[in-house]
Amino acid sequence: MNKYIFLLLTVLSSCNRPSEEVEAPTFSISIDTVKVDSRGEILFLNYFLDISAVDPSQKFLYNMNMMESVLEKINLETLSLDTLIQLDREGPNGIGSPFKIIALENGGFVFSNNYTLRHMDANWQVTKQTTLARKPYIMDLLPEGKSISVQSNGISMDGKYLAGIYETSKMSDKPDGIIWIDLEKETGKIIPTAALDFIRDNNLTLELDGKKRGGFSTAVFFEPSEDKILFSTTSKNMLMVYDIPTDSLITKTYESKLTSNEQKPGEAKTITDIDEFNKLRQENLKKVTFGPWNLDHKTGYRWRFSKELDHTVGEDSLVFKTVITAIDKNFEQIGESQLPSDFIFPNNFRIHDGMIYTFLNMDDELAFVRLKPSIRHE
Known part of the structure; x- marks a missing residue:
């Protein structure tokens, strides 16, 4: 944490710092730093805004304070x-311990811990709860002995659809395919495919005393909709479109x-x-890593960060390069640009008014x- 802050501050040390231009063949990126007025409150920064969401208007960022079950509503226009917003952790309208939140157009939210999804309306009432391993219509879809991967599933931004990998419980086994679920109609389909077999390359499984204690694997990012995944x-x-x-x-x-391609x-x-x-895990982390594609609803472009080890200083200080890439509405690459050396690959990022915000x-x-x-349209 402290290293992350120090490296960024060496380049972006002031909110009044002049913009820095980074050129690319078809687009340029200017970078600045802005600070949020917390109005005297202590905001929750422990998880790097990992459990947060921008509403469909892109005006507000909702950040989850996991310790207090408080939702922090931040105005991105006024910063x-x-x-x-105080929420309940337990009870009929409890949100549990979510790993992901989605802000819906109707003012409601989806809170997900990857096992259970809770839909909440604008009055903070839970209207629907879906436990993936218990719903009969989901269990009937899955072949015997298969389950939905909790590490690799995604929910649509309108909260209506879910897609993910279905597989056995063994990390060494190749995934069987993709499952797509319509959460409103309570229907779905499975799509057997070998297209994701490669995600088991470089898998690491930690076993202690004969029991699985952890692992390291390629992550898959899903963006489902009514007719596409x-x-x-x-x-x-890469990007796959089903x-x-x-x-x-x-x-x-x-x-x-600028980086390796795989x-x-x-x-x-x-x-x-x-x-x-x-x-071995640290060695794998040195390899090129691609983040998720994030859609800018205003322009239709998708943006993604990637990183790869650039060089080593001394015996153990690693310096990574970070690259930003854009694709258009037809999924064609617009361009890529390497960011300043002290820019750190972000855990997540949000888009507001055509600008990319990293924590x-x-x-x-x-x-x-x-x-x-x-x-630049050439």
Whole structure:
């Protein structure tokens, strides 16, 4: 945490700092830093805004304070705290312990812990609860012995659809395919496919005393809708588009001049020594890693960050390069640009008014490193 703050502050040390231009073949990025007025409140910064969502208007960011079950409503236009909303953790309108939240157009929310989804209306009443491993219509879809991966599933931004991997419980097994669920109509389908078999390359499984204690694997990011499922992974420079009505899959592969285009395949391994596991995990983290594609509803462009080890300083200080890439409405690559050396690959990012916001803890106050793309139509 402290290293993250220090590295960013060495480049972005002031909210009044002049913009820095980064050129790319078809777009340029200017970067500045802005600070949020917390109005005297202590905002929850522990999870790097991992459990947060921008509403469909892109005006408000809702950040979940997991310790207090408080939803912090932040106005992105005024860059100030708007409201603190106290929620219940338990009870009929409890939100549980969510890993993901979605702000809906009707003022409601979806709170998900990857096992259970809770739909809440604008009056903070839970209107629907879906436990993925218990709903008969979901269990009837899955072949015997298969389940939905809790690490790799995604919910549509309107809260109506879910897509993910279905597989066995063994990390060494290749995934069986993709499951798509209509949460409103309580229907769905399974799509057997070998297209994601490669995500088991470089798998690490930690076993202690004969029991699985942890693992490291390629992540898959899903973006489902009524008629399509978009998905990409952390290990390949690509985007897959599955068309539901025609039962067809298109794979868009991209070429980067700034990073590798995929992680070199290796063998899946089961490790029984925690030190060896941590060592191998650190080696995997040096490889190129691709984040999720994030849609800018205003422009129709999708943006993504990627990173790869650039060089080592001394014996153990690693310096990564971070790259931002854009694709258009037809999923064609617009361009890519390497960001300043002290820009850190973000855990997540949000888009407001065509600008990309990444989290920054500035002296225990919430701030954003803000990237402003300018597309050149040649």
